[in-house]
Amino acid sequence: MEHMGIEPGRLQFSWISSAESTKFVNVATQVTQSIKALGPNTQFIKKLAEVA
Amino acid sequence: MLSYTEKIREIAGRLLASGAVEMVIGFRQGTIPMMNEPHFAKTPAEVGKLVWDSHCGINLANYLTDRKEKIGIVAKGCDSRNIVTHIIENKIKREQLVVIGVPCRGMVDKRKIAMKCPGEVTAVIETETGITAKGNGFSQSFEKKDVLQHNCSLCIHRNPVIHDELVAEPVDEQKGVDRYADVRAVEAMSPEQRWKYFEDLLSPCVRCYACRNACPLCYCPTCFVDESRPQWVGKGQEPSDVRTFHFLRAYHCAGRCTDCGSCERACPVGINMRVFTKKLEKDSLDLFGWEAGLSLEVRPPLDVYRPNDPNDFIK
Numbered sequence: 001m002e003h004m005g006i007e008p009g010r011l012q013f014s015w016i017s018s019a020e021s022t023k024f025v026n027v028a029t030q031v032t033q034s035i036k037a038l039g040p041n042t043q044f045i046k047k048l049a050e051v052a
Numbered sequence: 053m054l055s056y057t058e059k060i061r062e063i064a065g066r067l068l069a070s071g072a073v074e075m076v077i078g079f080r081q082g083t084i085p086m087m088n089e090p091h092f093a094k095t096p097a098e099v100g101k102l103v104w105d106s107h108c109g110i111n112l113a114n115y116l117t118d119r120k121e122k123i124g125i126v127a128k129g130c131d132s133r134n135i136v137t138h139i140i141e142n143k144i145k146r147e148q149l150v151v152i153g154v155p156c157r158g159m160v161d162k163r164k165i166a167m168k169c170p171g172e173v174t175a176v177i178e179t180e181t182g183i184t185a186k187g188n189g190f191s192q193s194f195e196k197k198d199v200l201q202h203n204c205s206l207c208i209h210r211n212p213v214i215h216d217e218l219v220a221e222p223v224d225e226q227k228g229v230d231r232y233a234d235v236r237a238v239e240a241m242s243p244e245q246r247w248k249y250f251e252d253l254l255s256p257c258v259r260c261y262a263c264r265n266a267c268p269l270c271y272c273p274t275c276f277v278d279e280s281r282p283q284w285v286g287k288g289q290e291p292s293d294v295r296t297f298h299f300l301r302a303y304h305c306a307g308r309c310t311d312c313g314s315c316e317r318a319c320p321v322g323i324n325m326r327v328f329t330k331k332l333e334k335d336s337l338d339l340f341g342w343e344a345g346l347s348l349e350v351r352p353p354l355d356v357y358r359p360n361d362p363n364d365f366i367k
Contacts, residue, residue, distance in 0.1 A: 043292075
């Protein structure tokens with residue numbers, strides 16, 4: 001995806017066991033923070049057809 | 053290479069006459085120049101139509117999927133690698149096949165010739181190293197190496213990896229080829245430039261799916277783009293849908309693509325969608341040391357777990 005021009009960091013992967021609640025919280029917080037820092041997504045957005 | 057035709061006919065005739073196979077898949081002359089089409093010979097009388105020249109770019113492994121009969125198949129290097137992939141993926145059994153191996157010197161890109169000619173090409177004449185294209189009031193000659201398909205000029209597996217018959221002595225493999233210069237060029241771009249690059253690349257796409265249909269890897273009974281429950285991707289010309297189709301198709305070919313170039317060859321508007329599959333091909337090589345379709349013994353890297361599989365991208 002990044003090869004195609006998605007900003008680095010927009011797409012993230014993680015492996016969290018159902019027993020790792022703390023890790024889940026940490027990862028979720030980190031991901032939200034880093035994505036918010038990137039700002040709103042501009043790619044892969046569809047515009048609705050303009051209706052007169 | 054031109055002498056291959058007689059040899060292919062002889063082998064095909066022998067296989068069909070002896071009952072070793074029920075059908076031989078090869079090429080016959082197309083209805084227009086430089087567009088050979090698949091030929092399915094089922095009787096010795098039909099082998100006379102089989103030909104071999106520099107326009108046999110279609111990947112014939114595409115016609116093996118789920119066949120039940122015994123088949124003789126004419127295979128270049130790339131075809132043979134896709135046949136191996138088909139066998140590994142249980143789409144055909146090795147015992148069903150008699151592979152007629154063809155050491156290949158590369159196929160000609162009809163667009164490169166058409167672009168350099170002043171009018172429509174109505175006939176081509178081929179010699180061992182050159183091609184002459186003729187049309188209304190012109191006749192133009194080319195060195196074959198100048199008009200090769202891009203993937204053929206980068207090919208390092210010209211000889212069939214499996215074969216039961218061989219129509220000629222193996223050819224010399226190309227050495228010292230830089231296979232991934234185009235991928236590295238994209239990798240060197242900034243994210244914005246890359247986005248723009250692929251936007252421009254895909255802008256002529258009409259979603260005809262010729263690339264998918266020509267691809268021997270695309271054998272799903274229902275392709276994800278054709279499904280409507282759920283509908284994974286929009287079916288129109290919307291740029292993000294077009295892009296989704298192309299990059300997902302490429303992902304489905306990860307670790308399987310042999311860069312046979314059928315997709316690019318089939319495209320009616322000349323999109324080089326190989327830049328998607330080649331990135332994944334390069335990644336397979338860099339991360340797993342894997343080139344698709346070289347061996348019947350080794351399982352593909354995305355098929356098996358190895359403790360040293362790279363996983364740095366997972367947090």
